[in-house]
Structure formats: structure tokens, C-alpha cells
Amino acid sequence: MNEERTMILEMLKNGDITVEEAERLMDAIPRESDSLTVKASGAQGLAPKRIVVLVTEDDKAKVNVKVPFSLVRAGLKIGKAFGGFSARNADSEAEARAFEMLQELDIDEILASISDGEIELPYTMVDVDNIEDGKVQHVKVTLE
Numbered sequence: 535m536n537e538e539r540t541m542i543l544e545m546l547k548n549g550d551i552t553v554e555e556a557e558r559l560m561d562a563i564p565r566e567s568d569s570l571t572v573k574a575s576g577a578q579g580l581a582p583k584r585i586v587v588l589v590t591e592d593d594k595a596k597v598n599v600k601v602p603f604s605l606v607r608a609g610l611k612i613g614k615a616f617g618g619f620s621a622r623n624a625d626s627e628a629e630a631r632a633f634e635m636l637q638e639l640d641i642d643e644i645l646a647s648i649s650d651g652e653i654e655l656p657y658t659m660v661d662v663d664n665i666e667d668g669k670v671q672h673v674k675v676t677l678e
Contacts, residue, residue: 538563538612555615562611582655586676591669603677610641 539560546556582603589597614636624630660675 536563538608558615559612562615563608582657582677584678585659586656586674586678588672588674588676590672593670610639614639614641 542551542556542559542563545551546553551559584600584602585606587597587599587601588595622630624633655678657677658674659677660673662673664671664673
């Protein structure tokens with residue numbers, strides 16, 4: 535049994551979550567057989583390996599993070615599953631609404647939209663510049 539499933543069962547045992555919440559969390563964890571394929575340069579079966587987040591300020595790297603795509607996929611699903619639990623424990627109405635919006639996201643549709651389109655890897659998803667206090671800030675998020 536993997537670590538995530540063990541953690542969910544421990545939370546259930548301790549009364550931190552309900553059985554229904556535990557079921558949603560278990561369903562959100564990808565199985566070994568789960569895979570996401572992307573058409574890239576016309577080739578079938580090429581899957582993105584990672585998402586890269588690069589933040590620079592005046593051409594100097596401030597953040598350079600590479601996150602495995604499988605972890606992003608699992609994180610989106612687990613985050614959605616925790617949304618309902620978090621909404622009930624939110625400190626403000628705005629926070630509760632944010633968690634409710636997370637619950638309403640169709641993660642499978644978002645992931646399928648990546649695999650449905652003709653994209654060429656690497657694929658830049660976000661590329662933003664900002665000038666603040668005379669400093670040029672740049673954020674780039676790339677699917678590789």
C-alpha cells in the first residue's frame with residue numbers, strides 16, 4: 535500500500551475525515567495503470583514528464599522548480615478531494631467559497647484538454663513579465 539493511502543486510512547482512523555471523504559481521497563490517488571498521453575509533433579503516446587516553473591528578476595533566476603507531471607496530476611485530484619473538508623473548516627466566507635470552487639473543478643477535463651490538443655513539447659503555458667520598482671520580473675511555466 536502506498537504512503538498516500540496509508541495516510542488517508544490513518545486520518546479516517548483518527549476521526550479527522552469521514553468515510554465519504556476517505557473514499558473521495560482514495561479515488562483521487564492515481565493508480566499504476568493511470569497514464570496521460572499527449573500528442574506531440576504528431577507522435578502518439580508521448581507523455582509530459584514535468585512542469586517547470588522559472589521566476590527571474592532582472593535576468594537572475596529566483597525560482598527554478600521542476601515538478602514531475604504525475605505529482606501535479608495527483609496533487610490536483612487530492613487538492614480537489616480536500617476542498618470539501620477544508621470548506622467546512624474555513625475561517626472566512628471567501629476562503630470557504632475558494633474551496634468550493636476547487637470542488638467544482640473537473641480535474642479530468644483539465645487533464646484531458648492537455649491530451650486532446652496538438653501540442654509540441656516543450657509547451658509554454660504561462661509567460662508573464664512584470665515591472666515593479668524598476669525591476670523586471672518574469673514568470674514562465676512550461677510543460678516538458
